[in-house]
Amino acid sequence: MTATTEAPSPEIGKDRRRKEDQRLITGRTRWTDNITLPGMLHMAMVRSPFAHAKITSIDTSAAKSGTNVVAVVTGKDIADTQGVMITAWPITPEQKAPDHPPMAVDRVAFAGDVVAVVVARSAAEARDAAELVDVEYEELPAILDIQEAAEDKVLAHPDLGTNKSAFWRFDSAAAGTGTDVDEAIAKARTDGIVIEREIEQQRLIPAFIEPRSVVVDPTGEQITMWSATQIPHIVRFALAATTGVPESKIRVIAPDVGGGFGGKLALTPEEWIAFAIARRLSKPVKYTETRSESLQSGHHGRAQHQKLALAAEKDGTVTGLKVELIADLGAYAALVGGGVPLLGAFMYNAIYKFPAYRFDCQTVFTNRTFTDAYRGAGRPEATFAVERLMDDLATRLGVDPLAIREKNWIKHEEFPFTTVAGLTYDSGNYEAATAKAKEMFGYDDLRAEQKRRRDSGDRVQLGIGVSTFTEMCGLAPSRVLGSLDYAAGGWDHATIRMLPTGKVEVVIGVSPHGQGHETAFSQIVADRLGVPFEDVEILHGDTQVSARGMDTYGSRSLVVGGEAVVRAADKVVERAKPIAAHLLEANVDDLEFAGGKFSVKGTDQGMTIQDVALATFTGHNYPEGLEPNIDAQATFDPDNFSFPHGTHLCAMEVDTETGGTKMRKYVCVDDVGTIINPLIVAGQVHGGLVQGISQALWEEAVYDEAGTLVSGSFVDYLLPTSADTISFETGHTTSPASYTKLGTKGVGEAGTIASTPAVVNAIVDAVRHLGVDDVRMPCTPERVWRAIQTAGSGGSTEGAAMPHFDESEPGTSSTEGAGA
Amino acid sequence: MTQISLTVDGTQVTDDVEPRMLLVQYLREKLGKTGTVVGCDTSNCGACTVHLDGRSVKSCNVLAVQANGHEVTTIEGLATNGELHPVQAAFRECHGLQCGFCTPGMIMQSVDLLNENPHPTEAEVRVGLEGNLCRCTGYHNIVKAVLYAAEHADEPQAEKAGVQ
Numbered sequence: 001m002t003a004t005t006e007a008p009s010p011e012i013g014k015d016r017r018r019k020e021d022q023r024l025i026t027g028r029t030r031w032t033d034n035i036t037l038p039g040m041l042h043m044a045m046v047r048s049p050f051a052h053a054k055i056t057s058i059d060t061s062a063a064k065s066g067t068n069v070v071a072v073v074t075g076k077d078i079a080d081t082q083g084v085m086i087t088a089w090p091i092t093p094e095q096k097a098p099d100h101p102p103m104a105v106d107r108v109a110f111a112g113d114v115v116a117v118v119v120a121r122s123a124a125e126a127r128d129a130a131e132l133v134d135v136e137y138e139e140l141p142a143i144l145d146i147q148e149a150a151e152d153k154v155l156a157h158p159d160l161g162t163n164k165s166a167f168w169r170f171d172s173a174a175a176g177t178g179t180d181v182d183e184a185i186a187k188a189r190t191d192g193i194v195i196e197r198e199i200e201q202q203r204l205i206p207a208f209i210e211p212r213s214v215v216v217d218p219t220g221e222q223i224t225m226w227s228a229t230q231i232p233h234i235v236r237f238a239l240a241a242t243t244g245v246p247e248s249k250i251r252v253i254a255p256d257v258g259g260g261f262g263g264k265l266a267l268t269p270e271e272w273i274a275f276a277i278a279r280r281l282s283k284p285v286k287y288t289e290t291r292s293e294s295l296q297s298g299h300h301g302r303a304q305h306q307k308l309a310l311a312a313e314k315d316g317t318v319t320g321l322k323v324e325l326i327a328d329l330g331a332y333a334a335l336v337g338g339g340v341p342l343l344g345a346f347m348y349n350a351i352y353k354f355p356a357y358r359f360d361c362q363t364v365f366t367n368r369t370f371t372d373a374y375r376g377a378g379r380p381e382a383t384f385a386v387e388r389l390m391d392d393l394a395t396r397l398g399v400d401p402l403a404i405r406e407k408n409w410i411k412h413e414e415f416p417f418t419t420v421a422g423l424t425y426d427s428g429n430y431e432a433a434t435a436k437a438k439e440m441f442g443y444d445d446l447r448a449e450q451k452r453r454r455d456s457g458d459r460v461q462l463g464i465g466v467s468t469f470t471e472m473c474g475l476a477p478s479r480v481l482g483s484l485d486y487a488a489g490g491w492d493h494a495t496i497r498m499l500p501t502g503k504v505e506v507v508i509g510v511s512p513h514g515q516g517h518e519t520a521f522s523q524i525v526a527d528r529l530g531v532p533f534e535d536v537e538i539l540h541g542d543t544q545v546s547a548r549g550m551d552t553y554g555s556r557s558l559v560v561g562g563e564a565v566v567r568a569a570d571k572v573v574e575r576a577k578p579i580a581a582h583l584l585e586a587n588v589d590d591l592e593f594a595g596g597k598f599s600v601k602g603t604d605q606g607m608t609i610q611d612v613a614l615a616t617f618t619g620h621n622y623p624e625g626l627e628p629n630i631d632a633q634a635t636f637d638p639d640n641f642s643f644p645h646g647t648h649l650c651a652m653e654v655d656t657e658t659g660g661t662k663m664r665k666y667v668c669v670d671d672v673g674t675i676i677n678p679l680i681v682a683g684q685v686h687g688g689l690v691q692g693i694s695q696a697l698w699e700e701a702v703y704d705e706a707g708t709l710v711s712g713s714f715v716d717y718l719l720p721t722s723a724d725t726i727s728f729e730t731g732h733t734t735s736p737a738s739y740t741k742l743g744t745k746g747v748g749e750a751g752t753i754a755s756t757p758a759v760v761n762a763i764v765d766a767v768r769h770l771g772v773d774d775v776r777m778p779c780t781p782e783r784v785w786r787a788i789q790t791a792g793s794g795g796s797t798e799g800a801a802m803p804h805f806d807e808s809e810p811g812t813s814s815t816e817g818a819g820a
Numbered sequence: 821m822t823q824i825s826l827t828v829d830g831t832q833v834t835d836d837v838e839p840r841m842l843l844v845q846y847l848r849e850k851l852g853k854t855g856t857v858v859g860c861d862t863s864n865c866g867a868c869t870v871h872l873d874g875r876s877v878k879s880c881n882v883l884a885v886q887a888n889g890h891e892v893t894t895i896e897g898l899a900t901n902g903e904l905h906p907v908q909a910a911f912r913e914c915h916g917l918q919c920g921f922c923t924p925g926m927i928m929q930s931v932d933l934l935n936e937n938p939h940p941t942e943a944e945v946r947v948g949l950e951g952n953l954c955r956c957t958g959y960h961n962i963v964k965a966v967l968y969a970a971e972h973a974d975e976p977q978a979e980k981a982g983v984q
Contacts, residue, residue, distance in 0.1 A: 021912040024920030025904070025927060027855015027895035034854035124838075124845075209859045209867060209955050210921040258857075258921030259955050291860035514919030514956050679915045683961055687918060690958030714864035714953065722959040723950035727942065751958075 011523035011533055015679040018519040019538075023256075030255040032213035032228045033288045040215070041070055043277060043287040044126035045270065046116040046133045047297065048108035051142035051367040051707025052156065055106055058116055059134040066129030068121035071281060075103035075115060082276040083242035085267055085332065088234075088487040089339030091363070095166035097333035098157040098365070102272035108137070109156060109331035110367050111708050112297035117273055119285060142367040142707045146305050146328040149364040156331060156365035165329055165363040166338060170345050170421065172357040178420035181311075181356040184320025188311035192319065195312070195392045201304040201381045202777055203328070203701035205295050205711075206374050207719055208513075210258020212298060213288040214271050216278035222251045222544070223279065227271055229254050230264040231551035232511055234335075234488070236543045238267050239275060254541035257513035261691065262373035263298055264513065265553040267335050270297075295712050300701055301374020303328035304341065304381050310389045311356075316397050318408050320356035323348050323385065327363045330370035337372040338363050342484060343472070343554075344378030346421040350386045351430050351470045351645060352408040357420040367707050373553060375691055375752040379471045387467045387757035388774075395768065401466045401761070402434060402443075409468065416738075423472065425643045427735040428671060430468060437647040437669040440729055446651055446665070454769055462664070463652045463766025467758035470645035473746030474559030474737075478637050491637035492556070493548040494564040496525070496572050498630050500617035502610040504531055506568075507539045509549020510561035515748065516680040517557060521565055523676055524742070528569035529609055530596020548635065555644070555746030558676065563740045564636035571632030576612040579630065582623040583607060583615055642737045642745035646670035648754040652762035656770065659785025661697065661763055668754065669731040673745030678732075681747050685730050688751020694720050695752075696759035698778050718778075767791075824888040828853065829897025837884045843877075844868040846884035847894060855896040855924050859953070866952030869925035870894045876932035878925075878951070895924035898931070907931050907969045916965030918956030926952050930966045939970050 023029050060072040075082075085100035104113045116133050120126035143154040149163040156163050172178030188194045215226040223245065229235055232252040240247035257264065270287050278285045289298070307324040327341040341361045349357050394404040410417045412429045419425060438444075443464070450462040475481075476490035493509035506525050508517065522536040539545050549561075573593050580598035581588040584605055591598050599606035612630060615621065619628040651664040668685065675681050698718040702711045711717040736743025756777070763779050764772060771791025775783050821836040828851060835850050847853040847870070856879060859867030863881040870879045871893040879892075898905045907930050910916065917923040926949065933940065933948035940948065945966045946959070954962060 017912055018915065020920065021917060024917055024923050025895075025908040025911050026899060027853070027924050029855065029920060031854070031857060031921070033857070034848075036852075124840075207955060208919070208921075209865060209953060210857070210919065211859065257919065259919040261955065291862065291865075516918070683915050683918055683957060686958035686960040687956045688958075691955075713862045714860045715862050719953050719955065721950040721953065722946040722963060725946075725959050727960050727963065728958070 011526040012674070012676050014523065014677065016519055016523055016533065016677055018516050019522060020516060020518050031210060031258060032215055032226045032255055035215045035226055037215065037217055037284040040284040040286055041119050041121060041281065042123040042126045043274060043285055044118045044123070044130040045114045045293065046118065046130050046135065048104065048113045048115055048137070049111055050108060050137050050139055051111045051144065052140040053108050053137035054140060055104065055108065055115055055135060056138050057136040060116065062132040062134065063118055063129040066120065066125065066132055068125045069118060069129045070121065071119040072129070072133060073117050073119070073277060073280070075101060075105040078103065078276045078280065079105050081243070081279070083239070083272050085269060085272065086238055086242060087333040087335060087338060089336045090485055091168045091338045091342055092166045092485065095338060096160055096162065097165055098160050100332040102269035110369055112369055114269055114273060117277060119277060119281065123288070144366055144368060144703055144707050146303065146326050146364065146366065149328070149366045150326050150362055156367050163364045163366070165333060165365060168342065168361045170359040172420045175422055177422045179356040181320040181322045181358040184311045184356040185309055185322060188319060192314055193312045193393065193396055195310040195389050195396065197308050197389060197392065199306040199308065199385055199388065200776060201302040201306065201384070203303040204301045204374055204695055204699050205701050205717055206261040206263025206298065206301060207295065207717065208259035208261055208263050211289045211291060211294045212264065212268060212270065213286070214274045215284065215286045216274045217284040218278040218282055219284065222249055223275070224251045224253065225271065225275060226253045226255055228257050228264060229266070230257065230260040230511055230513055230553055232541055232543055233509065233549045233551050235267060235271060243275065251544045254511050260513045261375040262301060262377055262553060265335065265373045266299055291714060292712050295717055296709050297369060299334050299337070299372040300330065300369050301371060302381065303371050306381065306385050308385050308389060310393065312393055316393060316399065316404050316407050318352060318354050321348055321354050321386070323359045325361040327361060328366050328368065328371060329363050330366060330368045332370040334370045334372040337370060339484070339486060340371070340373055340378045342378065344382035346423050346472060347379050347382040348386050349420050350383060351410055351468055353410055354420050368703060369709065375688065376749045377554065379749065380692065380753045380756055383467065383469045383753050384757045387469065387761065391466065391761045391764070405466070405468050424640060425470070426640060426738040428470065428643060428645050429733055429735050430645060432733045433645065433669045433671050434468060434647040436731055436733060437649050437667055440669065440731055441649040441665065441667040443649065459657055460653050460655050461766040463654060463762040463764065465650040465652065465758040465760065465762025465765060467648040467754045467761065469648070469754040470643050471749060471753050472641040473555035473644055473749065474638055474642035475554030475556045476641060477639060488550065489637065490550065490560065491635050492550050492561040492564045493633065493635045494561065494568040495633040496568045496631060498572060498613035500614050502535060502613065504529060504536045505539055506536060506565060507546045508561050508565065509546055510557040511541045511549065511551045512557065513552065515552070515557060515684070516677065520558065520676045520680055521562060524562055524565055525569055528566055529572060530594070531610060555748040558744045559642050559737070559740065559746045560636055560638055562742055562744060564634050566741050567634035567636055568632050571634055572630055573609065575630040575632055576609050578626060579616060579622050580607055580612050583621065639739050642673065644670060644672045644745040644747065644750050646750060646754055648758040650758040650762045652759065652766055654763055654766040654784060656767060656788055659781035659783070659788065661779060661781065661784060663726050666726065667729045668751070669733060670747070670750050671733045671735050672747040672750060673734065673737045674743035675732065675734065676744065682730055684747045685751045686728055688749060689728055689755045690720060690725055692752040692755030693759050696756045696777055696779055700778050822885050824885055826887045826889060827891045829894055839883070839885055841884045842880055843882040843884050843887050844879035847879060853894050853896055856894045857921060857924060859921065864953065865922070866929060867922050867925040869928040869952065871928060871932065876929050895927060898927065905931065906973050907934065910965040910969035910972065914961050914965035914968050916957065916962040922952060922954045926954060926962060930969065933966065934970055934973070938973065942967060
């Protein structure tokens, strides 16, 4: 047998157009809401309008007589069968959390809690009848403020006795990874510099464009759930764990999913209710949320109050960082909600060589929508804090903000570097990324223009914002997750099936919702197995097809799931090799595999791996003692996180008379390790940037004093449009991750994590000479204008992040000990 | 119920509909034109954008009865003779989509924009698409795709529109 196929050029690194696109641009897409089954019923939710109330009675009689209404079900009706919403991340063994029934039974804890469900033959009829459900409430005092929540004067859950869920501390002195931060601060107070600041990380809403939708079909032996979710495997596990239905009787499918950003990293009450109702009625049911329901009751993100103290020598060498955090869980401890701040805990020291560090986090309950992961999850908050502080330090010293960073960052030759937070950064090159970014940005020219505008007193001032960031990605080493009390692992899985026709099916355990896995993973397999890109099919998102997986979040798909694919492919080659040797009548040791072909060294004899697949299909001729099968699977559990990094530079123009801001230029150079598909990477960066920029400029979930979300539609929750944004200049440096064969580091969250402080730093930089030293996010024109107007009294907007600690008593009124 | 007759993606259809039924509901629920999607309740997101007599409309903002006697084109009817519309091809070429949920509306709006202004500037594209929200792309590559489509409008499309 002589194989003549040319070795194809490497797929990895090629800007392949996406396989996914064909169906998406022609409307041939399978969103959950597109699914219609025979006899399918539609659900509409009745939700609490109150932030905190007892349910005193529910009268369903009028609703039950609505046109084509099949059932009206309350929490009491299914209290024993609906299961319970669980958290996978109790961050301490003592963590307190209220029960979270999918449908409230006797009390509601936020405006949006479901109290009844109407099931009808059409969605419109269900919604009509939902208006007829008469619920009597007895209002209870609601706690809505994150800092007041920590005082326990009004309780979100009276039976819990406190709003405090868990207190978690990392202390470098105690951990042996550094020195004592209080000593560093005390010393800096006498002969150094102390920067203190409080920052409000406003509530954000993930606001994926596809509203969540769920269909449950109880007919047949397995109960099938289609859900617009990032995590079909975790949903299946949790349904089984909380409803008593055997896991083997549940199939969860995430079909095409329209964005997630962490917002669909969720177990949703609506999924659980749909599951319960379908079982109760023995009919398929569908629920698709309205946008208002999505904004009101899908989980929110950020919602943290940060209190920070940075100590430094007079020359700008940072000697310590102390972080005291209150994180708002909202009404319940959601799937990983409690753990989100911990994903930031190891990142406050960022790219710097701080010798002392302490992180205290108090999680609290309030009567607002529960919070959980939103793109970046913990790391944007950490990055924002430290990058704002580094700018403060530069200002205090009168030096360039890049210079103060360079003075403190880990130098290229110092990798691998174990940080004060105990993580080992395996690779990186901050000098290279920064040099490239400065050049692309035209840093010196823009600084010169800034000076000209300042000197001339231009009405429009220019500011330059810097953000040199790193993040921990590739979630995650299972043992590390275990040590942080996370309930699951961080491995992922891949199976490769070699079909007799030469096609290759790759089953992945990660679950894409816009990231282009079908393309990027095909490129990996094409290179690894030497098969054409077009011959690779990526299967995902269905627990009956993909039996094992940990799904998609935390920039993990490529880093963990991609590596599992690589290892499965290598096993395919290993399994195929003795069969190829047998067929070629050669010794295994004389075979080499390259470009998809097994060749006998020193001869022109060879056969493709696809020929071997066909030979195992026929099974006519294969070695004794082997199986006629070269399929393989691999589970990859990373040894470490990955640490992408980058330098982001932003130029903002600020109209000093109106407070209006305008982005002039944004340049970023990201090191995300090996790049599989530069087109997809660029897209991830662009989208991430706008979400981070949007936190800085536009987005905030706003509640009124009664606990009603007033930004509950796209009229009021300000997503940016194409007219609000600019085109970006992106570049890369590459330091491959050292602990995987692929060397990828993850890119999904980079833009979001890095961009927020770059924008705010730029705005402050534009008007600092007018006395402004901070503007609270989102930096609306009003807030910027007020900051300029009040420059004489400190230059900050009311309620904005501003240094106001009592210098004689560091830590006063902090969260220290709050969880004791 | 009111009877309506209209042309959707080149096919004549007749149905009895509730007067309150939105055009987008009619397309999705009665005709199975699920390529057109719903992203919000307030006509902000533009995901449901279709063409009514050749002009873009948000189909959540039009009653089905208002489409009586008119011609509707959805994303499913945009390709002709098995060839992608240049704007569809440009979105693919420029990676102007990620999750793809906003994409049908974004493409339909882009086609309308280019019909009005075949050679827009970047700023004109950005303003022309401001009624359509995307959460994935940061708009960067969408804008690029529209400019690319304008540049390559007259070239034949290599990509076939049907199932591969």
